[in-house]
Amino acid sequence: MLPWLPENISTYGGDIDWLFRLIFWITTIVFVGVQGTFLYFLFKYRARPGHKAIYSHGNNTLEIAWTIAPSVVCVVLALLSRATWDEIKAEIPPVDVTVRVYAKQFNWDFIYPGPDGAFDTDDDLTIENELNVPVHKVVKLEMLSRDVIHSFFVPVLRFKQDTMPGRQIDGWFEATKTGEWEIPCAELCGFGHSGMLGYLKVHSDQDYAAWVAKRWSK
Ligand SMILES: [Cu+2]
Incomplete structure (x- = not known):
């Protein structure tokens, strides 16, 4: 799916790659969505005859929404990575x-x-x-x-x-x-x-x- 990742030769590498892919696709979708919206607004609200600029002073509902939504994503990601973190960082298996x-x-x-x-x-x-x-x-x-x-x-x-x-x-x-x-x-x-x-x-x-x-x- 992400062919540019280096080869994996580690027992826990698959778990890391799964998390990496998940985060990669979430950030990619958000990036494309945000940049696409910017471009659309640039076009839609461009200066042209008969249109006056509107000065916006913020919108509390929207600001709360776009603060909470990424926070929820971060918490979900933290919960999903917990098992992998424990496996790799919290405990060391019997050492050879x-x-x-x-x-x-x-x-x-x-x-x-x-x-x-x-x-x-x-x-x-x-x-x-x-x-x-x-x-x-x-x-x-x-x-x-x-x-x-x-x-x-x-x-x-x-x-x-x-x-x-x-x-x-x-x-x-x-x-x-x-x-x-x-x-x-x-x-x-x-x-x-x-x-x-x-x-x-x-x-x-x-x-x-x-x-x-x-x-x-x-
Ligand atoms: Cu060094």
Whole structure:
């Protein structure tokens, strides 16, 4: 229906896309309606001989109506998105893999906890701009920033989260397809912002096990 959306490889991406489409079509219909009315009125009330300009000083009934109508739409949208918000933001399902993400000007540091599963130990491994994860597994991200506000964005996962200095924000995703996709920074963070680009590498179980074995063999 919206063919320009990026591919979706996330378990919850379909829910996000459904909400996106709903909001997109509501705003599109309102936009066309408002602009169409403007154009019609421009024509209908144009200056021409024999017509005097009318000065209008507002209409309370109309103003109340066009304040309440969008408010109702917003409340309905909030109620409709509630379940999706809860699914993605409120709770993290049982975690298979945890990776720490440190954003910095102008790279993504991905810190893997290693075989002991704990961070800040000797077997931690930091890889710049490369997030390696297994397919069909719940990946938890602990997101932080070393300097300014960045935004960790993986369009194909429908995942976007600001990273804040001095504050850890957790998120999660489950990829449904193997492959490699871009991780741009979506928050203007300085002169190198446009070049701040990492890659998500989703491996099959076998490939992931091989990657782990290679990385922690020594
Ligand atoms: Cu950035």
